[in-house]
Amino acid sequence: MTEKEAASQNTPSIPDFRLGSWLVCPKNQTISTQTLHIELEPKMMKMLCVLAEADGNVVARTDLFEKVWGNQVVGENALNTCISALRNHLKKVDGKNYIKAKPKLGYQLTQPINWKIESDNDSTITAKKITNHQKWPVLLSAVVIVIVIGWFFKNYFATKKVNEDNNNPAKPYSIAVLPIENFSHTSEYDFMAKGLTEQIIHQLATLSQFRVISRTSSSSFSNQQLSAKEIAKKLKVDYLIEGSLQQDQEFVVTIQLIDTRTDTHIWSKIFRSPRDRLFEFQQKIGDAITSSFETDSKDNQKRIIIHHPREKGAYENYLKGQAYASLNTKDSLNKALVSYSKALDIAPDYALANAGYALVSLLLYQNGQLKPEVALPQASKAIDLALSTEPNLAEAYAAKGLLKTYERSYEAAEKNFQQALSINPRLTKALHNYGFLLWSQFRFQKALTYFEKALEHNPLSPMTNFAISDTLFNLGNIESSIQHFNYCLEILPENSACMLGLARVYRSLNNLKKEDALLEKVQKLLKPDDIYLSFATILNLEAKGLWKEANQVLIRIDPYYSDVYTYRLQQLMFNWMHKNKHTKKLIKQQNWKKSERHLLLAGADAFWNGHCKLAIEFYQPVYESSPRKLRLIDDLLVGVSHELNLAYCYEETGDIIRKKHALKSALVNIQKFINKKYPMPGIYFALSRYYQLKGNYRRAKQIYQDNNLADWSWSILLKTDPVFNSITIK
Numbered sequence: 001m002t003e004k005e006a007a008s009q010n011t012p013s014i015p016d017f018r019l020g021s022w023l024v025c026p027k028n029q030t031i032s033t034q035t036l037h038i039e040l041e042p043k044m045m046k047m048l049c050v051l052a053e054a055d056g057n058v059v060a061r062t063d064l065f066e067k068v069w070g071n072q073v074v075g076e077n078a079l080n081t082c083i084s085a086l087r088n089h090l091k092k093v094d095g096k097n098y099i100k101a102k103p104k105l106g107y108q109l110t111q112p113i114n115w116k117i118e119s120d121n122d123s124t125i126t127a128k129k130i131t132n133h134q135k136w137p138v139l140l141s142a143v144v145i146v147i148v149i150g151w152f153f154k155n156y157f158a159t160k161k162v163n164e165d166n167n168n169p170a171k172p173y174s175i176a177v178l179p180i181e182n183f184s185h186t187s188e189y190d191f192m193a194k195g196l197t198e199q200i201i202h203q204l205a206t207l208s209q210f211r212v213i214s215r216t217s218s219s220s221f222s223n224q225q226l227s228a229k230e231i232a233k234k235l236k237v238d239y240l241i242e243g244s245l246q247q248d249q250e251f252v253v254t255i256q257l258i259d260t261r262t263d264t265h266i267w268s269k270i271f272r273s274p275r276d277r278l279f280e281f282q283q284k285i286g287d288a289i290t291s292s293f294e295t296d297s298k299d300n301q302k303r304i305i306i307h308h309p310r311e312k313g314a315y316e317n318y319l320k321g322q323a324y325a326s327l328n329t330k331d332s333l334n335k336a337l338v339s340y341s342k343a344l345d346i347a348p349d350y351a352l353a354n355a356g357y358a359l360v361s362l363l364l365y366q367n368g369q370l371k372p373e374v375a376l377p378q379a380s381k382a383i384d385l386a387l388s389t390e391p392n393l394a395e396a397y398a399a400k401g402l403l404k405t406y407e408r409s410y411e412a413a414e415k416n417f418q419q420a421l422s423i424n425p426r427l428t429k430a431l432h433n434y435g436f437l438l439w440s441q442f443r444f445q446k447a448l449t450y451f452e453k454a455l456e457h458n459p460l461s462p463m464t465n466f467a468i469s470d471t472l473f474n475l476g477n478i479e480s481s482i483q484h485f486n487y488c489l490e491i492l493p494e495n496s497a498c499m500l501g502l503a504r505v506y507r508s509l510n511n512l513k514k515e516d517a518l519l520e521k522v523q524k525l526l527k528p529d530d531i532y533l534s535f536a537t538i539l540n541l542e543a544k545g546l547w548k549e550a551n552q553v554l555i556r557i558d559p560y561y562s563d564v565y566t567y568r569l570q571q572l573m574f575n576w577m578h579k580n581k582h583t584k585k586l587i588k589q590q591n592w593k594k595s596e597r598h599l600l601l602a603g604a605d606a607f608w609n610g611h612c613k614l615a616i617e618f619y620q621p622v623y624e625s626s627p628r629k630l631r632l633i634d635d636l637l638v639g640v641s642h643e644l645n646l647a648y649c650y651e652e653t654g655d656i657i658r659k660k661h662a663l664k665s666a667l668v669n670i671q672k673f674i675n676k677k678y679p680m681p682g683i684y685f686a687l688s689r690y691y692q693l694k695g696n697y698r699r700a701k702q703i704y705q706d707n708n709l710a711d712w713s714w715s716i717l718l719k720t721d722p723v724f725n726s727i728t729i730k
Helices: 003-009 042-053 061-069 076-090 132-159 187-205 215-221 228-235 275-290 297-301 314-327 330-346 351-366 372-389 394-406 410-423 428-440 444-457 462-474 478-491 496-508 512-525 531-543 547-554 564-578 582-589 596-608 612-625 642-652 656-673 681-694 697-706 713-719
Strands: 017-019 022-025 030-032 037-039 099-102 106-109 113-118 124-126 173-177 210-212 239-247 251-259 264-273
Touching: 017 042, 022 042, 042 061, 042 076, 042 106, 061 076, 061 106, 076 099, 076 478, 173 187, 173 228, 187 210, 187 239, 187 275, 187 314, 210 444, 228 239, 251 275, 264 275, 314 330, 314 351, 330 351, 351 372, 351 394, 372 394, 394 410, 394 428, 410 428, 428 444, 428 462, 444 462, 462 478, 462 496, 478 496, 496 512, 496 531, 512 531, 531 547, 531 713, 547 564, 564 596, 564 713, 596 612, 596 642, 612 642, 642 656, 642 681, 656 681, 681 697, 681 713
Parallel strands: 173 210, 173 239
Antiparallel strands: 017 022, 017 113, 022 030, 030 037, 099 106, 113 124, 239 251, 251 264
16 A cells, blocks of 8 residues: 555545635545646645634634644644645635634635535535534434433443543543642641642553643643633643542642543542551542553553652652742752652662652753763762662653753653663653754754654643744744743743744844833843843843943953853944954953863854954864854844855855855755744845855845844844945945
8 A cells, every 4th residue: 555545545535626716536545626736745635624624613722633633743834835835835825824723723715615416326416515404403413322322331331441442442541630739737748738649640651552641731720710621721731630638647638630532521539548557548539540441461561660768757758849840940959859858768779769860960950050070070979879779760861861951861761761762752851851952953853853842741831832843943933932832831821932932033023012012021030130131131221222231241241150151242342343452352251161162152252353264273173063052043133144254264265166155054044934924124235244254245235234234223233234345245
């Protein structure tokens, strides 16, 4: 069977039909007119058929995901990309918009649909739409069938094991564990309720037949007055677990398992345990839940068994650490470190506590709370202790992957993340941080894949939602980036990372009014000295031409904890604008061997000061080993194109062949970011520089003027830029 034949079997079995000017043939995977014939990808055809069957009504995004992708793990961008490509195909014939997006609802077809039905003799006739009168018998039959089926399933699920899909037993059960509520008389046991929730999630997630939503996402519904169905819809799950904890002489937990599709409580059970048997208690609850589903016995045998020590207080402190760590604030991370330390004082060989201690140490370093000479050795020691006790602990390998990422040992980092995911493919810490590793290496397309997988299991993760939006921007998918940032802020209204990310996008578009509005909101959420807010403020001031004010913010930043590349670039730019003699002194102070990307700054400074031979010495090794580092959008957006700088220096040193190669490569990269709907001044500034280097001065000047670059703040660099010395652009 060919790939096309296999794909066609998955296409909805509906007849040919006409959509506006198009003849749609689902079986052949084609759309055609008298002048055009286009073969669609299977998913695209399935999408078109689902929209067509709605007969002009809106189809929800969740329904499109379910009907087009089924069990396949994809992110929001897959749907956006598919809709965009299908829309572009359909408008080729008459320029009409065939697919309309309904914000927060879904999509609908806007052009008339005429169905073509195959007759017995293989000829086709056009079918009329069913009239309201004709619909009544059909609807009445459907209602009766639904009532009967609903009655059957309600009774079936109340007495039998859950079987989500008889026709597809391999389909994973989608389930979310809502935060267990603390009904005891003291808040001391809040941590117990949170930790218990976390451990039940972990136990279910180790079975391949469950798709379990992370606690970060499920906990966002704590104290919200939403029905089970509303929560399930937001989390895209079929089953919910909710419960409560009370404590008298022993712990008492009540657990309910709910099928949200039928709004049926499958069961409600009470579990009791003395304080010193908490782990067995949690395991008993998890076993009760899994036994309610039809699972593969082999899968159960392969389940990851986590060992907790029996020493009194160790497991309790570990649960406290997990609860604090999940909040992911600077204060809560410090409390988590203390809790893990207490657990390790009681049981030094507690593998999970060591892994948690290591990960939190690294997060505190990332947030500027621990210096690297403290955090990195501290994390390394804890990881080694964890793996010496539990050689197959996925959490330890995930922490080691992040450690190696910060040590810039990227190959070792990747191996450790892969090891973690081979043990537990659904470990969101490993999925997200593997994406972060790839992002750190500017391998944005692959990074996006892992961020989307992480989001599948943790749909309300603040950082993963930010990471996807930011990665889309780095790939040049501006519209998709804006859409996902807005989606992030819709589901997480106080996510400062998504606010700053979206502010960055608007700054790149020179839409400073929208950027200001977002920064005003962030200022209410973060402390004034927050490093991310500080850099956003600097760039905002620069975008307004307030260079002195921006420099005043810059000098207050401690580069020890900041994005050192961005910090040094800002320092150097102030000098480049004025040909400041202090630049050479600044260059001598830096250790340019720290990373390849820092070599680019030395190369840029040598270029700006007319030392092309020295610039090539810095630039060329990076260009040969990691050319993508010379092409990042962040540099282009502030008027810096390392690849064009290098092309200029090749010309100055008489290496015309390399100059042509660098120019050709730079143009391909610049064109990737050109978007007429979302024009970015920095990209057009780079394009103007490109034509200047090509000797097409008229074209360079036209681009500069047509895009009003004189009003763009970073065009101040033009005054001292060696590329523009031979021509007056303005």
